[in-house]
Amino acid sequence: MAGSMLDSGFPPITRRLRLGVVGGGAGAFIGRVHARGARLSDRWQIVAGALSSRPEVAQASGREWGLASDRIYSDWREMARAEAARPDGIEAVAITVPNHLHHPVAMAFMDAGIDIICDKPLVNTADETQALIDKQRETGVVFGVTYSFAAHAMVRQMRQMVAEGAIGPVSQIHTEYFQEMALLPAGSAWSGTPWRQDPAKVGGAATTADIGTHAHHLAEFVSGLKLERLRAEFHRLGAEQPLEDTAYVNCRYQGEVPGTILISQALAGAQCGLRIRISGLRGTLEWDQENPEYLHHRPFDAPHIRISRGHGAGMLADASRFIHMPRGHPEALSDAWGNLYEELAIAIEARREGRQLPADLLAYPGLAEGASGVGFIRSAIRSDAEGGVWTDVSLTA
Amino acid sequence: MAGSMLDSGFPPITRRLRLGVVGGGAGAFIGRVHARGARLSDRWQIVAGALSSRPEVAQASGREWGLASDRIYSDWREMARAEAARPDGIEAVAITVPNHLHHPVAMAFMDAGIDIICDKPLVNTADETQALIDKQRETGVVFGVTYSFAAHAMVRQMRQMVAEGAIGPVSQIHTEYFQEMALLPAGSAWSGTPWRQDPAKVGGAATTADIGTHAHHLAEFVSGLKLERLRAEFHRLGAEQPLEDTAYVNCRYQGEVPGTILISQALAGAQCGLRIRISGLRGTLEWDQENPEYLHHRPFDAPHIRISRGHGAGMLADASRFIHMPRGHPEALSDAWGNLYEELAIAIEARREGRQLPADLLAYPGLAEGASGVGFIRSAIRSDAEGGVWTDVSLTA
């Protein structure tokens, strides 16, 4: 094993920021993923948590995570208060609870002056979104939203190639995200998160909120184009199911660029099939989440090119910052989460130390991207409800 | 090299049917492809042709094809008359001319009692379609339409697996067909067939007619479900271009099964990217025209399976008829054309000899499938023109 470890362009590590986690206890999946990212980045120490609202689960999980007993909470409000009061209190909080709790939890920690790392989708309504925006403006905290897929090195490569004109003017954007979990029987993981099909908790859309926002963010992030209009049709497997498991969305991005977003959690045999193809007049770029180390470049009338992560060999600056292993030694989703937590650490440390960072150094998703996701969900719900009409994408859709 | 050559279930070859070709001279591509299929099937001899309307081209091409000089024509009307009058006249004609000529040529040869092998799309209008249907009823000739992709062994395998319930009830159908030829500069192959962008010759749609009908046919053929409603949006690269090069079609198949058809001839880097995914409640099947030997079966919550053409090992009867090479010795598009010409020869020979064939022996596309394609085109044009509204698929759309 070998390879050169060039400078990433990121500031060196001088200390580990103190992180707290809300959610993530016991069977909760995504909280553990956040924690893996924080650990891999080596820029964080997890020192407090309200890992569950059930005290005994919170305690057991907290001990397993190595938290001091006085920093294991079962009430996130208490955690916000107590941590804000400590001299060694947490500097940021990872919010990994069901969607409808994102808003109150984030508000409480922002009020406590603590920086926010919030899972997606941001919140369920336009009002909640606006409240977060206002609160951030008031408090000045860093607010990251964990669209983690965009933190893969090859997604950054894709984005920079598009920006630099490698495929010419963008002409079509096709994104899809297919899973099969909605077909799982009762008692399985999907039914183990019944809140995902509870309209009150997910804001009127299930799959569109859960994975559609990933697809939508990725398309905007990589293309640099905002989604301006959409029309959506929702499908569900059975009438007894309250919310959609499938949505087909026709898109119009800035400059009238057309595209599609196809999402389903009821596509049998699919695993985590998030795939994006961006086509320009001179070529197409394709990236597939399940094989994240490769970026497929198909220039017009020319052989296909497979770019793989690693220093040199055409890797651009934005991607090179995220190279931890030499080419051919694969990185994957834990590494992407590590990248995201690295960027967030740099942003948060800089804010806390009053340092200014170069404008283009970081590209983590923030409140604007989170709000864009809420707009996508709200607009899709409205379009579907009105028979699939073209709808402007906005928070107030 | 080895492998067993089992019986195909098809009647053995006893003689070569006499075939004539209209179109196919000089630079014409598709006529040559028809001829390759006819030769590979070993059930045809090409004995006459109106390979071009330009006499000198017709003569030169006819000689190269090995035609007797008195059976080289430059006028297809004359060819129909002369061949019908000969005791050794052609038994079938392959029609490989631009779309707007399909109708008159087919009418003339049907009137002469000659069986028809017509390229797709069938014709440009509902009236023309109806005229062909009436004429066939009157004359009793066999009428095949060359949706050649459906003659791949693995497409037959896919169709039979769906029919036998391998993936459970069909729940989604996603088809796409992407090419880049619309981006070719003037003077290239695409601009060398300018009739493809001439509304009078292609009936109001370009890409939708040229490749969209392939995608539409494949979806109906493999799923066994008719497309009942659609909505379509057309795109073109520049305002000066008369017709669309890109179309996104939302579909409702029988039983309200949803799906999509995405087509573009302006997707840089695409070659001949026809791909279909049929999803049922218990699995998904995927087939890709560029790698036609593999059928990908992704059962629900189970490892993925790659079925490859060859005797045994799960190959079903409909596919097994079309096995010429052992597993691992790849067949491809020429072989698929051979399969199609084999089926057509069997059908035509049986008609001419008054023999009845088993009902399920053959699955070549006929007038009904051709008419379905015209309905698809007309309905898509109308939906797009009216702003992308849902439109019933019918010839009179």
Place this chain on the structure above:
Amino acid sequence: MAGSMLDSGFPPITRRLRLGVVGGGAGAFIGRVHARGARLSDRWQIVAGALSSRPEVAQASGREWGLASDRIYSDWREMARAEAARPDGIEAVAITVPNHLHHPVAMAFMDAGIDIICDKPLVNTADETQALIDKQRETGVVFGVTYSFAAHAMVRQMRQMVAEGAIGPVSQIHTEYFQEMALLPAGSAWSGTPWRQDPAKVGGAATTADIGTHAHHLAEFVSGLKLERLRAEFHRLGAEQPLEDTAYVNCRYQGEVPGTILISQALAGAQCGLRIRISGLRGTLEWDQENPEYLHHRPFDAPHIRISRGHGAGMLADASRFIHMPRGHPEALSDAWGNLYEELAIAIEARREGRQLPADLLAYPGLAEGASGVGFIRSAIRSDAEGGVWTDVSLTA
């Protein structure tokens, strides 16, 4: 479907050469493959055959192949005599019988002045090889050996890229050919060709002769380097099996270039896994028989490139002659056999008409390549017998 059909650089078709076939009746596989190639090339008519030594099989097969009854033979000696005496007698014969008959059949037809298209491996012994060489020198006939894989367009592309220095000086050559047929139970296709395990009929090696010669030819053909020395070890699944089903061969090509040839017909799950990787100081080229449309070019310290068959886009002259379908419309093994039969027709027609062809126009394998294959087999047998010692590759090994 579309694409440009450029000139191949080959002389146009003016007539169909008359071909006879020895072997190929009933269950015989390879004779049918030859016939598919001949038909696809459109430069041949099959007019005579000794398709089987069993008269009733010969008759039935001959009728199915469309042969006139007086040109259906069950004795190839008689066929050679009778066809040589006819004014419309065959111009070439395809020899598709078991290995030990290649020599007498070829001698008889050469004596009759008929050009030879002989399956591989050429013959079983050095003496037989020398006899054929002497006879060809005496008669002047064309003698082709059907290493058909080398007739794929992308193999020609690979060869020309190596010759033009695309990968720099060749430094390693790794070839493998894996099948599973030796594991088939008695009564199956493999056991249906028991002569393949009969030392008297295959000359002391089974798998090495059957598929090893393909791998060996491909390596020499693509690299342009002769195999000078080898050492081989043979394996068989059971002691009761007379000959090897597996061989590992270490190679030294001209210029002391090292390499390996791994072959087995007892590798469960393999289909027709012939794969070659040629590595030079500046890159590696890889081609896989099961996916023959792609040539993988991996330059040093650069993204990987996938070249696919089709006009332009880097396709070189030698490959462009063999393009029948546009890029993305796949060709496969039938097309490769068509290419080989096209080259042989051009060579044979030129000889018969006393025309000289440009030196580099054709690259079909001839007697020299056939003799090289015999040398490979004999040397491998000797090396294995002597404990795997390094052995010079020569006919007299």
Place this chain on the structure above:
Amino acid sequence: MAGSMLDSGFPPITRRLRLGVVGGGAGAFIGRVHARGARLSDRWQIVAGALSSRPEVAQASGREWGLASDRIYSDWREMARAEAARPDGIEAVAITVPNHLHHPVAMAFMDAGIDIICDKPLVNTADETQALIDKQRETGVVFGVTYSFAAHAMVRQMRQMVAEGAIGPVSQIHTEYFQEMALLPAGSAWSGTPWRQDPAKVGGAATTADIGTHAHHLAEFVSGLKLERLRAEFHRLGAEQPLEDTAYVNCRYQGEVPGTILISQALAGAQCGLRIRISGLRGTLEWDQENPEYLHHRPFDAPHIRISRGHGAGMLADASRFIHMPRGHPEALSDAWGNLYEELAIAIEARREGRQLPADLLAYPGLAEGASGVGFIRSAIRSDAEGGVWTDVSLTA
């Protein structure tokens, strides 16, 4: 993102073990990889290090790693002494220095009662190996050797499938490991580790020691068969290069099972191409390090199966312990290192607490596997030196 997180069967985390690292400072690559694994496993805290023998590099790296200043060493002897003397001294040491230092460093830390995590290859000579074995017997410490690739979940799956008979009796094992780094120009990463071509530091073999041992270990680990005999030929690009960059090894595993190991660091275009194919009478399993989430199962005469990591769907117990992300959310090399460090933590914690673990719970490579690698290197060197003769694999070869 979703999926069930079942019990791994491993004991829960109760505390973080204290780890020290020797090597890994500044440009050293592999030390950082060890640290990523330790962090991801969440069972370690890195508290001390002799990251470089250059004091200023050791200090800078130590600070970046977050080490307390009194636990940053530039002399590993001093580190062993000082840490052994502390009540909170390290419990294990990761040895990531050049090969020739493995022996003295490991001896020193074993003498200090500290458990050992040593990079591969273990050491350079039979005497050194024996000394480590004796010392471990004397001290009773845990001794792990970081053949990290074997800690991928799908490698564990492969191993258990072979053991459970999924492919029947093993009949052939083909392993290859190709890289291109030996072609890098002076001043690059490869030349930046000139000790890899220094016979005194790597014990007489370069590539065979560096990557050959990975291939050898993987083959033995997955097959459960020991390599008993080999013959090897070494190649180098230029005469001025002291050691081999390429080796072809013929293998005989227990039960006379044949196989090959092909390794090269001079294969242009290769990245980290470690691939293993194990073939039995009923099927073949293949795994490729660059795409580690897939295990390819090719049963005899049946469709190919692609197993991917994730709970259920055929995943066996040994693999399931190493699932951190749901199926389709890819893990990769960092995760494998995390798995290895998790196993080592469990073993070391159990030893220190005097607990007995179930016999089959852990499968990390230990001194026996390290010694086997030294035997492989020594035997290959001897075989090559004697002209490629068959050589028994043993430490004293």
